Amino acid sequence: MSQLSTIPKPRRNVELLLLVLALSVGIGANMLVGVDQEKAFDSDFWFQSSLLAVAALVFHVVLRIRAKYADPVILPLVVALNGLGLAMIHRLDAPGEDTGNNQLRWTLIAMAVAIAVIWFLKDHRVLRRFTYISLAVSSLLLILPLVPGISAGEILGARVWVRVGPMTFQPGEIAKITLAIFFAGYLSSNRDLILLAGRKIGPLQFPRFKDMGPMITAWLVSIGVLIFQRDLGSSVLFFGLFIVMIYVATSRVSWVVIGVALILGGGFVAAQVFSHVEVRIYGWLNAFSPDVYETGSRQVIEGLFGMANGGLVGTGLGQGRPDLVPFANSDMIIASIGEELGLIGLFAVVLMYVLLFTRGFRAALGTRDAFGKLLACGLSFAIALQCFVVIGGVTRLIPLTGLTTPFLAAGGSSLLANWIIVGLLLLISHTARGPVDTTPLPPGGAAEPAGIDTPTEAVKQA
Amino acid sequence: MSDLTITALRFGFLLLLWVLIFSIVSAMRRDLMVGRKAAAGTPTARQVRKNPDLAEAPPQPLKQQAHQLVVTEGPLKGTTIPLAASPILLGRAQEASLVLEDDYASGRHARLFPQGSRWFIEDLGSTNGTYLADQQLTRALPVELGVPVRIGKTVIELRP
Numbered sequence: 159m160s161q162l163s164t165i166p167k168p169r170r171n172v173e174l175l176l177l178v179l180a181l182s183v184g185i186g187a188n189m190l191v192g193v194d195q196e197k198a199f200d201s202d203f204w205f206q207s208s209l210l211a212v213a214a215l216v217f218h219v220v221l222r223i224r225a226k227y228a229d230p231v232i233l234p235l236v237v238a239l240n241g242l243g244l245a246m247i248h249r250l251d252a253p254g255e256d257t258g259n260n261q262l263r264w265t266l267i268a269m270a271v272a273i274a275v276i277w278f279l280k281d282h283r284v285l286r287r288f289t290y291i292s293l294a295v296s297s298l299l300l301i302l303p304l305v306p307g308i309s310a311g312e313i314l315g316a317r318v319w320v321r322v323g324p325m326t327f328q329p330g331e332i333a334k335i336t337l338a339i340f341f342a343g344y345l346s347s348n349r350d351l352i353l354l355a356g357r358k359i360g361p362l363q364f365p366r367f368k369d370m371g372p373m374i375t376a377w378l379v380s381i382g383v384l385i386f387q388r389d390l391g392s393s394v395l396f397f398g399l400f401i402v403m404i405y406v407a408t409s410r411v412s413w414v415v416i417g418v419a420l421i422l423g424g425g426f427v428a429a430q431v432f433s434h435v436e437v438r439i440y441g442w443l444n445a446f447s448p449d450v451y452e453t454g455s456r457q458v459i460e461g462l463f464g465m466a467n468g469g470l471v472g473t474g475l476g477q478g479r480p481d482l483v484p485f486a487n488s489d490m491i492i493a494s495i496g497e498e499l500g501l502i503g504l505f506a507v508v509l510m511y512v513l514l515f516t517r518g519f520r521a522a523l524g525t526r527d528a529f530g531k532l533l534a535c536g537l538s539f540a541i542a543l544q545c546f547v548v549i550g551g552v553t554r555l556i557p558l559t560g561l562t563t564p565f566l567a568a569g570g571s572s573l574l575a576n577w578i579i580v581g582l583l584l585l586i587s588h589t590a591r592g593p594v595d596t597t598p599l600p601p602g603g604a605a606e607p608a609g610i611d612t613p614t615e616a617v618k619q620a
Numbered sequence: 621m622s623d624l625t626i627t628a629l630r631f632g633f634l635l636l637l638w639v640l641i642f643s644i645v646s647a648m649r650r651d652l653m654v655g656r657k658a659a660a661g662t663p664t665a666r667q668v669r670k671n672p673d674l675a676e677a678p679p680q681p682l683k684q685q686a687h688q689l690v691v692t693e694g695p696l697k698g699t700t701i702p703l704a705a706s707p708i709l710l711g712r713a714q715e716a717s718l719v720l721e722d723d724y725a726s727g728r729h730a731r732l733f734p735q736g737s738r739w740f741i742e743d744l745g746s747t748n749g750t751y752l753a754d755q756q757l758t759r760a761l762p763v764e765l766g767v768p769v770r771i772g773k774t775v776i777e778l779r780p
Contacts, residue, residue, distance in 0.1 A: 172647050179640045183633075190633055193626060231644045238640055346745070350727040353713075474630035499634065506637040513644055526731070526742065526760075594735050594742075594760050 166593045168226040170218070176234035177218055181211050184241015190475040191249035206248065206262050210241055213269045220273050221584065224280070227592035228584040229521060235514045236565060236580050240265055240573075242507070243566035246494055249476055250487040257487055257568050264570035271574060272581035282585045286529045289343025292336040299329035299336065300379065304386055316389045316560055330383070330392050331562075331575035334399065334540050335582075341400055342532035344372055345407040349528065353408050370416075376400040377420050381428075388434050391547055391559035397421055398543045403536045407528075442557035457484045458551070458558050461493030465504075465553075472500030487568045489560065492552045508549065511564070515542045518583050524590030534586045537579045686739055686765055686778035689732070694774030695721045703778070707733035710771060711744070724748050724772030730757075738762045739778060741769055748772055 185207040192203060214237045221228050244265065248258030279285070285292075302320050303309050310319035310326045319326045345352070352369045380397040383389055401417035428435045441454035451459060460483040468478060480486045480494035487494070496504040518538020522531045544561050551558035562572035689708065691699040701708070701718055708717040711729035720729065726746040733740055742760035743750040750757045751770040768775045 169647075176640070176643055176647060179636075179643055183636055183640055186633055186636060190629055193629065231647055234640075235644065350713075354727065471631070471634065474626065475633065477626075477630075499637075502634050503637060506634075506641055509641055513641070513648075517648075526733075528728075528745065594740055 166227055166591055168222075169230040170222050170226055173221070173230035173233060174218060176231060177214055177237060180234040180238035181214055181241065183238045184210060184245060187242050187245035187475060188248060191245050193476060202248070202258070206244060206258070209262060209266065210237075210244065213266055217269055217273060220276060224276050225584055225588035227588045229517050229587035229591065232514065232517050232580060232584055232587065235510050235517070236577075239507070239510055239514075239565040242495070243491065243563075243568075245475070246491060246498075246566070247487045247568045250481050250494065252481070260570075261568050261573070264573045267570070268574040268577035272577040275578055275581035276585055279581075279585060282530050282533060282582060282589070283527055285339050285533070286343045286346070289340055289347070292340040292343070296333045296336040296340060297379075299333040300383060300387075302329045312388075317387045318389050318392065318560075325570070328569070328571035330387070330389065331571040332578075334392075334395060335537070335575060335578055337396060338399060338403070338533060338536035338540060341372075341376075341403045342529050342536055345403060346528040346532055349407050352404075353410070372400075377424065380421075381424050384424075384428055384435075385432070388432075389560060390435060390438065390557075391561035394421075394547060394559065395540065395543055395561060399536055399540050402539045402543075403532055406535045407532055438557045438559070442554065445554060457490060458554055460484070461490045461496075461552055462554065464493050465496035468497035468500045470501050472496075472498050472503055474498060488562065489548075489558070489567070490552060491563055491567045492549050495566070507566075508545075511542070511545045514538070517587070521583055521587035521590045525586050526589070526594075530586050530589065534583060534590075537582055541576065541579065685737065686763075686780060688779050689718070690777050690779050691718075692768065692775045692777050694772070696774060700779075703734075703739070705734065707731055710776075711746075718776075720771060720774050722772040722774050725774065729771050730769075732763070746771075 188203055188207055192200065214233070217233060217237075221233065244258065244261055247261050251258050303317050305320075308320045308322075309317065310321040311317070313319050313326070318328050318330050320329055321327075348369075376397060380393040383396065384393040397417070397420075401414060401421075404413045404417075405411075425435075429439055430436070437454055441450050442458075444450050445455035445459055464478065464480050464483055467473065472478070475498050478494075478497040480490075480497045483490045483493055492504070492507075495507060499506075515538050518534055518541070522534035522538070525531055525534065541564050544564055547556065547559055547561045548563045548567075550556040551561075562569050564576045565573065687703055689701045689703055691697055696718075699718070709728060709731055710716060710718050710720060710725075711727050712720055712722065712725050713727040716728065726744075726748070728744045729746040730750040731742050731744055733742070739762070740760045741750065741752060741757065741763050743757040752761055752763065753767050754770075763769060763778055765778050765780060768777055
């Protein structure tokens with residue numbers, strides 16, 4: 159067996175090297191955006207660059223201490239994306255605006271929270287104990303924006319914000335993490351039951367009706383989000399997350415068939431009943447007609463014009479006019495990047511997301527517990543789906559919806575949620591790549607919830 | 621700043637972006653060669669110091685490697701499976717490497733996997749538990765030659 163001596167390697171030095179490269183991308187971008195506008199090397203530049211560099215290096219040191227076998231490329235990828243986003247937002251700030259520094263503040267908070275997750279959680283398997291608590295927390299987070307006292311009301315057509323003191327926050331962003339924890343915990347405990355029971359119709363084996371409970375719940379949650387919060391993007395995200403996780407858990411195509419049927423049915427009804435969905439779809443199909451341009455599709459069309467103006471190599475950072483597009487620094491940041499860095503730069507960004515996603519799945523493949531596998535799949539898929547929905551929306555492949563571009567777009571809640579996801583992925587990859595963990599779980603862990611039928615009984619009942 | 625410098629910086633930045641991506645991809649290359657001989661080799665002194673598990677052979681030159689798995693009790697008594705480099709899934713599920721026809725076993729009951737020169741057994745959250753020499757598993761443990769592992773009514777052993 160000597161060819162099997164798979165010696166786990168921490169590879170933290172590789173990470174440091176890549177991190178320096180990633181920081182030079184972020185800081186270089188920040189320098190370039192100012193080169194032409196007398197903004198280069200002003201106090202803002204030094205302040206932002208040094209803070210970002212220090213935060214990234216602190217994160218690296220924490221990984222050296224707490225999770226030394228964690229995947230070495232996740233952190234550099236995320237730092238590069240975040241740095242690029244910071245530079246772009248700083249560049250798009252009109253004189254007097256301070257979105258750039260606000261974003262930097264949120265970046266630092268988010269990194270601190272991710273560090274705290276790595277430092278105090280230590281082992282992702284602990285989260286399995288909070289399966290049902292996560293479900294309760296998710297519902298609470300999703301209901302919060304509808305509660306009169308704390309709700310920030312309807313902003314830009316969606317009720318997804320709550321007001322905390324002077325700030326607004328989008329609890330739905332955090333809900334995607336807690337929902338992923340719930341799905342992972344639920345599916346890892348009940349996998350056998352869902353898999354073995356059910357009747358066969360044609361080539362597909364359909365689950366029993368009572369096993370469809372969580373699926374119906376997930377569907378109701380996403381439809382509820384769509385109706386009450388008027389947030390099409392999150393609704394697609396939650397439901398997509400659930401379908402993928404159940405498919406990964408059971409490898410049954412029937413779930414995907416049921417899921418897609420439910421979402422198509424729900425979407426069709428929603429398009430008939432709710433004006434905002436209908437407007438979105440109409441505006442997407444007829445984006446270039448003048449009457450739609452005035453009322454709805456202006457944002458997308460100007461973004462397309464901007465990207466066309468950028469062409470293959472872009473206008474150069476700080477030299478285009480991405481600020482002409484409404485919400486150039488949040489919803490449309492991909493169009494801004496496409497305009498100033500061109501197709502070549504945009505593809506680099508897309509590739510960074512792809513690499514991040516593959517690293518998440520690599521961690522899922524490597525880790526040995528079912529809960530960790532499902533959680534890593536779910537979390538990295540959430541990032542991928544978000545990218546698809548946003549970039550697809552900006553490029554008019556699908557209707558534009560209000561999801562945020564992970565790490566790039568201006569917005570604190572999304573940054574916070576995505577950094578927490580990165581913290582969790584790093585922890586999972588630490589157990590995946592490290593030597594076999596022979597320490598027992600902290601007391602109270604891994605125990606199967608009582609009262610669950612054994613697989614044997616399930617088969618007999620079916 | 622002159623136009624030339626700005627243009628150079630502009631293309632330089634695009635280049636930098638792609639240098640980052642290619643460095644990341646080449647850093648990942650090692651990860652893709654999982655299980656390849658090139659990636660392993662003999663552990664260095666430093667690695668042995670850090671991972672005491674890897675210090676093999678010299679202290680016990682007579683220690684033999686496990687080459688097969690034998691079912692000694694239960695419905696499948698007498699079955700043997702040669703051990704290769706890949707992990708072995710034990711359970712009633714059809715995708716298991718050893719499909720146990722045992723009412724007391726779970727679908728995906730336990731996993732036997734190699735690390736270093738040893739085989740480890742790990743319970744995959746089974747209903748009735750896995751026992752290594754009459755001790756219920758709470759974590760992954762190394763399996764020595766000839767030590768019985770009990771899953772439901774089935775008992776398996778590693779043999780040289």
